[in-house]
Amino acid sequence: MEKVKLTIDNKLIEVEKGTTIYKAAKQLGIDIPVLCYMNLEDLGIENKPGGCRICVVEVEGRRNLAPSCSTDCAEGMVVNTHSIRVINARRTVMEFILSDHPKDCLTCAKSGNCELQDMAVKLGIREIPGQEYAAMSTYKMDFSPSLIRELDKCIMCRRCEMMCNDFQTVGALSAFKRGFEAAVGPAFEMDIEDSTCTYCGQCVAVCPTGALTEKDHTREVINALSDPTKTVIVQTAPAVRAALGEEFGLKPGTLVTGKMVAALRRLGFNYVFDTDFAADLTIMEEGTELLGRLTKHLNGDKEVKLPILTSCCPAWVNFFEHNFPDMKEIPSTARSPQQMFGAIAKTYFADKIKVKREDLVVISIMPCLAKKYEAQRDEFKVDGNPDVDFSLSTRELAHLIKQANLDFKSLPDEDFDKPLGESTGAAVIFGVTGGVIEAAVRTAYELQTGKKLERVEFEQLRGMESIRKATIDFNGTPINIGIAHGLGNARKLLEDIKAGKSEFHAIEIMACPGGCIGGGGQPLHHSDSSILKARTKAIFAEDEAKVLRKSHENPYIIKLYEEFLGKPMSEKAHHLLHTHYFDKSGKIEIS
Amino acid sequence: MTKYKQIRIALNNCGVIDPENIEDYIARDGYMALGKCITEMTPQDVIKEIKDSGLRGRGGGGFPAGLKWEIASKNHADQKYVVCNADEGDPGAFMDRSVLEGDPHAVLEAMAICGYSIGATKGLIYIRAEYPLAIKRLKIAIDQAREVGLLGKNIFGSKFDFDIELRYGAGAFVCGxxxxxxxxxxxxxxxxxxxxxxxxxxxxxGKPTNVNNVETYASVPIIIRKGASWFNKIGTEKSKGTKVFALAGKVNNVGLVEVPMGTTLREVIFEIGGGIQNGKKFKAVQTGGPSGGCLTEKHLDTPIDFDNLVAAGSMMGSGGMIVMDEDNCMVSVAKFYLDFTVEESCGKCSPCRIGNKRLFELLERITKGQGTMDDLQRLRNMSNVIKDTSLCGLGQTSPNPVLSTLDNFYDEYLAHVKDHKCPAGECKDLMKYFIIAENCVGCTACARVCPVGAITGEKKEAHLINSETCIKCGACMERCKFDAIIIK
Amino acid sequence: MSRIKVKVKEKDLNTIKEICKSFNNEQGELINVLHKTQEHFGYLPAEIQEVVAQELEMSVAKVYGVVTFYSFFTMKPKGKFPISICTGTACYVRGAENVLAEFKRQLNIEVGETTEDGKFSLSCLRCVGACGLAPVVLVGEKTYGRVSPEGVKDILAEYNDK
Incomplete structure (x- = not known):
């Protein structure tokens, strides 16, 4: 690789050709401020429009200032990142940006966690000259079941547009209009609810300002908790425990399962349960469905639909309903763990504790924003009463804990309640890309072959590559497995299936980078991909620490079937734990 | 005095030939240059000839055309493209339209020459959809050239293939x-x-692409025919050949002018343009459109070339040249250009998207008499930062009209800010309507016509305008038969 | 999601499909497709953009992004006699703003709007390349040069009975 030598702030450095000034400066410990630039290293996600112009630096011999995020180093270059010219330009540009940005920081959902606010602090902005007569670009507010768009706060960093189009290939968002009026949103500035949005929440996860935030449901949860007539129970998704600690200053990757349970109990939930229980249940149902289809296929049944696709991820479900409705028979009919939990809680468990359905409130804590939408789907309601009443994101839970004056870090480690709080390691790994299929393989293998797995870890299914393939030997029968995270990657696998080119028997798909640990409801990663990796590690650590690591070994799951459901795919199981999908494409009708 | 005499290179055939007849073009040595290139010259020879000619891009920046071709020729690819930028968007410039309407084949021939030299077989002309006649003539020209084998496969019996398609602009200045x-x-x-x-x-x-504008291409065939050494004898040391200007505004003779580089502004405005209309006083000349600046009396004897104009705080741009007289307010002129930039900014980078809007707002305040001395300071700082930090040429040059007027007409800004007066009398908000008592006969016509009741006075006595209530609609002045109402 | 269904006449649907097909349904031809479509329908309402997006297999958000970027494309129907006032520099220095103001006053509409009877619409354009005739006004294809605010009335009068 060719190298180039250059000087940055009087320090000499040699870097590979093609390295940007920003990255080279970083190697020297010089932190050039960036706003629109975003790079999730090793995930192939980069946003580099060179639009905000905050990262400009002075390059000797160049007429104007250079954006360091998108200017490559060159031999002999002399760069100054903090000359008066640069500092003045950076501040003036920041003043421009802030002059077109609302000043309601006190009540903004992003306050305290806002990259724009941090930048204003870093650059020492104390006033916006001429603000009193500066026009602001204004747009209508947009509320949806999962997210809120307040475009007045859009700074045109284009990160959401990049995630929605390049990474997710959802195409709900695009830059529209031009100049001062330009912003990013759906076609015709319609409500996001009317677009092809899947509510994956990745736009929210990368938005540096308060322009895109989750729909907050903490108020509803507090109301339920303070209602003496209600029994309020909570379920927590696996990815939450690997990230929640970050909101309280703990190192990324710190597992806080016990403290989280303690906090939820102190918040007043009557029972603290685990979505992991439902994840084990999912494996029983989905695994059985997989084996059923596989067996038919191996017996030469031409009608059977393969590959089977996982259906745990609600954004993914939305995605294929919009984009591949003709293939809606392929995904597993198993509901997601959140919904399985809700269905069991409001039947089996409600009966057990003798509480009427309408007096039982089920709250979920999810790393996800699409879960909010999923919870309110009509097919998951009984007489208008939803199986899951409200879904909170990891961030919202952190807010609740802070509001309740709980010193999170000093809370004791406590255990989930029984029976819906028991789970295996297989359920925990639902939180990372490849985890669902690995959990399914652990169970399907043993059920299919009748043999006991010597080693439950399937390293070949793990990793961060966008699309992964592995073949697992099921006692002489090779089973081809595909894994994709990110809907753009999922689309590739689906196109292959459509074209009849797919070699897979089963495919796991997660919408978010890294799986649920990178979900749209997680603590903001601020484009640091090492955080996602640390969370992944934590999930696998929790799996390893478990005594039981295969879903079918969960004693409470076994009991649930014995007492209530019968067997996997039974009629009752079908009724409560399976679903069907809808065609949401085809907006155009002939009049 | 023959120095300022116009020389026609780019406009060589305009108005002389029937642009819808290829025979006419061929009769004037048309496609001879292409033939010479293909049959007698190697691609490297062609590039060398263009480099030696010193031809610089006529679209604004003035980048050496030959060098551009050379870079494109050295980048290897299975497909390359020759693009002609005909999205002439400067308000007040129409050189390219005239060339395309008057001599379309010259552009086609030049593009083919470029294609031969850089190794491209496809040409694209990106043309404004608002130029229907130019589009029509280009289409005819392309068809005719194809028919006679001057476009298409095996041109002049060689192995060289080249064809051209049209692409339409849709009204975005930034696409220049x-x-x-x-x-x-x-x-x-x-x-x-x-x-x-x-x-x-x-x-x-994603393929190597050479982009030049219409006028640049239009100069190519004649350079090949007459040789680089003929062309580079015309013009100044660093700017060779001629430049077409669209002379407009307050001059007596408006229209297209093609003069050798090095001609002075005075020669263009006063000799070719015939001086200022109605015997008024010359005040400024704006060159380079929204990217350029306003030059004054003291610049009149500056020889026009790429570098001199930049040094004077303006630029060549694509060749708009708007002359202004004493009735034009320079703050308003700057505001006019900023209004344009604000509307045409694509919005991608923050200094251009927001900064220009702020510049415009400040200028508006000044023209309303609300500006402060601090505002003048901020105007300059914001302009400098926008130039320094914008992503593309649009934002990097958009503050030029502000900076050049601040430099050359600072007194006029001061008059607006300190005295709340517009010396040119153009800023409505700073004007007041007065009744000259001596002329007023007290007919009450003005009071009756005033929509806001700002005029009072007894019959047969001099009336008075209350400037607080007056909305400056001018109705009174229109009605007064005694010239008693004036604006100050 | 997709609570809104878009209704298009079969004839119009087929027209758009044909236009897209004539450009091989290529996304790169979007601007050409939009030109042709606007030429046919006079404007580009949402439902037309939905069909174009479907035919070119691209997101309608992107189509809308392109339509709203270029000033030549419009989502509102133009009047029977579209009036365009040149606001290029040459016209500006010769008083185009006053002419524009007079049109606005006479028609009682703003730039980008159409009169209630659908007869006139008002727009500004940048330099039609007739600077010698400044200020210039176009009504449909017809050009009027050296227009003064006083002359506006007469121009409009020409279209009174049409």
């Missing part, structure tokens, strides 16, 4: 910037991207 133009041709929003990579490396559909 070459990366924006390319994105627009690809069906995208015409937003610029950071250079490098330059189009010569990664252009249309």
């Amino acid at each position: 910037e070459e990366t924006s133009l390319i994105h627009s041709m690809e069906g995208l929003r015409g937003e610029p991207t950071i250079k490098p990579p330059f189009p010569a490396e990664k252009g249309y559909l």
